[in-house]
Amino acid sequence: xxEPEKNDGESERPLQRKAQKPKKRKQExxxxxxxxxxxxxxxxxxxQKFKRxxxxxxxxxxxxxxxxxxxxxxxxxxxxxxxxARFDLLLPEDxxxxxxxxxxxxxxISQEDIANAVDISASAKYFNLKLSQFGPxxxxxxxxxxxxxxxxxxxxxxxxxWQSKQLMCEINVLESVNDVKWLHSESMYAVxxxxxLYIYDSNGIELHCIRKFNDVLRMQxxxxxxxxxxxxxxxxxxxxxxxxxxxxxxxxxxxxxxDVMCQNPYxxxxxxxxxxxxxxxxxxxxxxxxxxxxxxxxxxxxxxVDKTGTYMVTSGMDKKLKVYDIRAFKPxxxxxxxxxxxxxSLSQRGLLSAATGDVVQVYRDVWSTPxxxxxxxxxxxxxxxxxxxxxxxxxxxxxxxxxxxxxxVPGAGEPNFDGLDANPYRSAKQRQEWEVKALLEKIQPQxxxxxxxxxxxxxxxxxxxxxxxxxxxxxxxxxxxxxFVPRFKxxxxxxxxxxxxxxxxxxxxxxxxxxxxxIEDKMRTEKEQKQKNSxxxxxxxxxxxxxxxxx
Amino acid sequence: MKVKVxxxxxxxxxxxxxxxIQRVPRNYDPSLHPFEVNREYTRALNATKLERVFAKPFxxxxxxxRDGVNCMAKHSTRLSSLLSGSCxxxxxxWNLTKxxxxxxxxxxxxxxxxxxxxxxxxxxxxxxxxKTIKQWKIQSPEYGEEEEPLxxxxxxxxxxxxxxxxxxxxxxxxxxxxxxWDEQRSSPIRSFTWxxxxxxxVRFNPxxxxxxxxxxxxxxxxxxxxREATPLKKVVMTMRSNxxxxxxxxxxxxxxxxxDYNLYTYDMRNLEQPVTVHMDHVSAVLxxxxxxxxxxxxxxxxxKTIRIFPKDGGHSREVYHTKRMQHVIxxxxxxxxxxxxxxxxxxxxxxxxxxxxxxxxxxxxxxxLKEKFQHHPQIKRIAHHRHLPKTVYHQSKELRVMREARRxxxxxxxxHSKPGSVPVVTEREKHVVTVVK
Numbered sequence: 001x002x003e004p005e006k007n008d009g010e011s012e013r014p015l016q017r018k019a020q021k022p023k024k025r026k027q028e029x030x031x032x033x034x035x036x037x038x039x040x041x042x043x044x045x046x047x048q049k050f051k052r053x054x055x056x057x058x059x060x061x062x063x064x065x066x067x068x069x070x071x072x073x074x075x076x077x078x079x080x081x082x083x084x085a086r087f088d089l090l091l092p093e094d095x096x097x098x099x100x101x102x103x104x105x106x107x108x109i110s111q112e113d114i115a116n117a118v119d120i121s122a123s124a125k126y127f128n129l130k131l132s133q134f135g136p137x138x139x140x141x142x143x144x145x146x147x148x149x150x151x152x153x154x155x156x157x158x159x160x161x162w163q164s165k166q167l168m169c170e171i172n173v174l175e176s177v178n179d180v181k182w183l184h185s186e187s188m189y190a191v192x193x194x195x196x197l198y199i200y201d202s203n204g205i206e207l208h209c210i211r212k213f214n215d216v217l218r219m220q221x222x223x224x225x226x227x228x229x230x231x232x233x234x235x236x237x238x239x240x241x242x243x244x245x246x247x248x249x250x251x252x253x254x255x256x257x258x259d260v261m262c263q264n265p266y267x268x269x270x271x272x273x274x275x276x277x278x279x280x281x282x283x284x285x286x287x288x289x290x291x292x293x294x295x296x297x298x299x300x301x302x303x304x305v306d307k308t309g310t311y312m313v314t315s316g317m318d319k320k321l322k323v324y325d326i327r328a329f330k331p332x333x334x335x336x337x338x339x340x341x342x343x344x345s346l347s348q349r350g351l352l353s354a355a356t357g358d359v360v361q362v363y364r365d366v367w368s369t370p371x372x373x374x375x376x377x378x379x380x381x382x383x384x385x386x387x388x389x390x391x392x393x394x395x396x397x398x399x400x401x402x403x404x405x406x407x408x409v410p411g412a413g414e415p416n417f418d419g420l421d422a423n424p425y426r427s428a429k430q431r432q433e434w435e436v437k438a439l440l441e442k443i444q445p446q447x448x449x450x451x452x453x454x455x456x457x458x459x460x461x462x463x464x465x466x467x468x469x470x471x472x473x474x475x476x477x478x479x480x481x482x483x484f485v486p487r488f489k490x491x492x493x494x495x496x497x498x499x500x501x502x503x504x505x506x507x508x509x510x511x512x513x514x515x516x517x518x519i520e521d522k523m524r525t526e527k528e529q530k531q532k533n534s535x536x537x538x539x540x541x542x543x544x545x546x547x548x549x550x551x
Numbered sequence: 552m553k554v555k556v557x558x559x560x561x562x563x564x565x566x567x568x569x570x571x572i573q574r575v576p577r578n579y580d581p582s583l584h585p586f587e588v589n590r591e592y593t594r595a596l597n598a599t600k601l602e603r604v605f606a607k608p609f610x611x612x613x614x615x616x617r618d619g620v621n622c623m624a625k626h627s628t629r630l631s632s633l634l635s636g637s638c639x640x641x642x643x644x645w646n647l648t649k650x651x652x653x654x655x656x657x658x659x660x661x662x663x664x665x666x667x668x669x670x671x672x673x674x675x676x677x678x679x680x681x682k683t684i685k686q687w688k689i690q691s692p693e694y695g696e697e698e699e700p701l702x703x704x705x706x707x708x709x710x711x712x713x714x715x716x717x718x719x720x721x722x723x724x725x726x727x728x729x730x731x732w733d734e735q736r737s738s739p740i741r742s743f744t745w746x747x748x749x750x751x752x753v754r755f756n757p758x759x760x761x762x763x764x765x766x767x768x769x770x771x772x773x774x775x776x777x778r779e780a781t782p783l784k785k786v787v788m789t790m791r792s793n794x795x796x797x798x799x800x801x802x803x804x805x806x807x808x809x810x811d812y813n814l815y816t817y818d819m820r821n822l823e824q825p826v827t828v829h830m831d832h833v834s835a836v837l838x839x840x841x842x843x844x845x846x847x848x849x850x851x852x853x854x855k856t857i858r859i860f861p862k863d864g865g866h867s868r869e870v871y872h873t874k875r876m877q878h879v880i881x882x883x884x885x886x887x888x889x890x891x892x893x894x895x896x897x898x899x900x901x902x903x904x905x906x907x908x909x910x911x912x913x914x915x916x917x918x919x920l921k922e923k924f925q926h927h928p929q930i931k932r933i934a935h936h937r938h939l940p941k942t943v944y945h946q947s948k949e950l951r952v953m954r955e956a957r958r959x960x961x962x963x964x965x966x967h968s969k970p971g972s973v974p975v976v977t978e979r980e981k982h983v984v985t986v987v988k
Contacts (some may be wrong), residue, residue: 049580050581087579096555096557097553098553109552109554114556117554125556224585224590266585268586307582410557413557414578417572417578419575419577423564423575441593441597447589453587455588456588513977539903541852
């Protein structure tokens with residue numbers, strides 16, 4: 001709350017989201033399988049979606065040139081906003097949905113029923129991989145959602161193009177595997193093994209063994225910064241710049257074993273969950289946690305942050321599932337799950353999946369409306385070890401003791417991808433070009449902060465603030481007035497008395513200026529007051545026709 | 552149960568044949584593009600760095616003169632021609648595209664003081680230290696023909712400069728006085744003097760074609776109307792102006808290159824004070840020429856540098872120098888707005904316009920980004936950094952110190968005297984002594 005500006009600007013998003021949601025659900029109720037369903041969203045709301053900032057208030061200043069510049073830029077941004085909204089209407093794909101018949105709960109619909117009801121290419125996305133030998137499995141989808149990486153606890157690593165079911169490589173590292181993560185593209189992935197961190201390429205060839213990173217338990221990859229963040233059993237949070245292969249930061253969190261970790265995709269802040277119930281927020285630029293939140297009584301089991309960076313969902317040993325607004329750091333909702341959730345994952349469109357034992361439950365609208373029952377549920381064959389929504393697909397990948405299950409969750413994925421950002425259908429050439437461009441605009445780790453738009457704002461540090469910073473940097477005050485030291489004069493004029501007199505004279509001179517100024521101010525205010533009074537009296541002196549009836 | 556699961560047809564997203572261009576579906580949803588500002592900043596930083604990396608403005612030097620180049624003239628109708636006169640009286644005509652000399656004339660004895668091409672582009676005039684005005688054909692002489700001037704006028708005194716009228720067969724010279732000549736006559740049709748001993752340059756106004764201005768050695772700039780017998784008015788400055796140039800687009804403005812290291816842009820209608828003072832040179836400014844768009848001008852200085860100023864900016868946006876460059880006496884901005892020609896070196900100004908649409912788009916985009924983030928400290932530092940010769944660097948530093956000391960002293964004097972007795976004199980007011988009409 002100490003940054004009111006930020007909160008003002010951003011409080012809009014949740015509101016807008018809230019406003020949008022019910023509307024959409026209403027459409028779902030009223031036969032919304034027509035492709036025009038989306039187009040009923042009112043134009044104003046659609047334009048709001050593309051709004052970057054508030055309109056500037058009209059300044060009263062005389063700077064004509066500046067005024068014109070501001071007006072021009074406002075017009076341009078308004079036009080861009082409108083154009084983007086118009087373009088939004090023409091997007092080709094609609095999101096998926098699932099509706100039960102009257103009296104039928106969607107959570108009772110089985111995966112087989114869904115797979116039978118949808119077209120053949122979509123039904124192929126529901127499948128099980130029975131891998132009982134080296135499990136339980138952790139998994140990761142690549143940024144485009146085309147590739148799947150599986151890492152078995154007992155050393156089995158496989159990466160595959162999961163839609164065509166084509167195996168890219170399969171190896172056994174003969175060591176326990178803690179976590180697996182794709183790097184920026186599907187040509188490389190990182191594996192946290194028993195002792196060190198390894199990087200393999202998509203043919204299973206070991207590229208690097210990074211000995212600076214030991215006992216890694218969890219990993220997160222920040223795609224725009226090319227940073228691999230790792231949390232280790234020795235309570236170290238380390239950042240590896242994968243584009244140059246250098247360690248950017250190593251932070252000792254001093255909070256024991258770190259096995260709960262997630263990233264905020266909105267601002268690249270790393271969230272860590274701790275056994276004492278706190279969730280801490282970290283950036284590579286600070287040795288201390290940015291924020292510490294006490295979220296649960298008992299340990300935190302899993303954390304997840306949504307795409308817009310507004311909501312954080314946590315689950316703890318106290319069997320509670322809590323939703324926080326992490327811009328205001330306020331709790332929004334708290335749910336009780338009888339068995340507690342071991343893993344959480346949020347989809348691009350805000351569905352929450354929670355693994356409770358061997359059951360995967362998917363919830364909808366956990367932050368806007370109080371949820372009483374899950375949207376979907378599915379039982380897998382072993383205890384769930386990792387869950388992950390596939391980007392741009394209505395698919396939830398579940399890694400468990402008995403292998404891997406890819407389940408269909410209608411309405412999970414973003415239907416329309418952006419070809420320049422993450423294109424699932426890109427060719428090899430396009431991927432190469434994208435890689436070069438992405439590397440060129442790699443964001444420096446120094447720019448990671450809670451508010452990623454800070455760089456685009458005017459730095460309104462006051463003169464005093466800047467002056468204070470300068471004093472701190474220099475160690476002395478450069479503008480401080482020097483103490484008056486009277487010059488030594490001869491012929492007895494530097495006697496103690498004379499020196500004192502001269503000092504006093506100078507002191508008086510300084511004082512005189514201050515007094516002069518204060519008197520001037522006083523006179524001015526008095527004058528203004530007088531004018532105001534005279535005006536008021538002039539108004540009151542005017543006689544009205546009704547005054548004659550006054551006693 | 553009603554259900555729909557995302558299932559895309561790959562044919563909608565992949566090109567049909569390899570001869571098509573790749574399909575790139577877009578979605579402008581801001582939530583799909585995180586770190587917008589940071590990425591734009593990175594792009595702007597890269598663009599700024601690349602701009603500096605590829606800033607290699609020096610194109611070529613034209614070798615051939617045996618003595619220093621004293622004056623130059625652009626061809627009035629042909630972009631690729633350039634005329635130059637040197638201190639040994641030699642005149643060369645250059646083909647700029649081939650970068651070679653096409654013709655050499657021993658035009659005068661002593662310096663060639665001025666060259667000007669007639670508006671039609673068929674002939675040109677030169678003046679020299681041998682007190683003659685010569686008219687030459689642009690066309691090279693036929694085989695066996697002698698290299699001879701079309702016309703020679705013998706003057707009484709040395710001429711220091713000349714300029715030709717835009718539409719009529721009239722030209723002006725300056726020296727002891729400003730003379731207006733008819734091409735058909737051997738004596739001036741009009742002579743202007745205003746108690747001055749000599750003039751250094753004269754220029755016709757490109758729009759109000761009867762008007763002309765000249766710089767005099769008594770520190771004044773004099774305006775004339777060709778139709779009148781006496782000069783119009785003059786402004787006397789604290790130091791002498793070397794040359795002046797009219798703005799070709801807003802022809803009521805002219806800029807003069809002064810000995811006091813500055814350039815001054817005046818409005819012809821109000822000479823009481825200059826419109827803008829352009830500072831940055833660290834030695835006398837010797838020549839100035841406007842771009843054909845009238846938005847910028849280039850100045851040459853005794854400090855061996857060339858600077859480009861925006862027409863209304865107080866400081867230069869660009870500085871050029873090379874190792875072998877000496878005091879730059881003459882400078883021209885090419886008529887296609889692409890090159891700067893100085894002494895005998897050519898600088899490229901703007902990149903080749905033969906770009907594809909996508910290249911042009913990318914350049915425009917990065918230009919906008921640079922503009923957006925120009926005040927960020929790192930970008931500002933990179934964009935503003937110019938390598939300067941040691942002497943220029945130190946001299947400009949020294950000048951800054953001197954200026955600051957003078958300002959401080961004035962401030963102190965004002966502080967300790969009666970309020971109002973030491974008025975604030977702006978930089979623009981400082982340099983004008985009087986205006987005489």
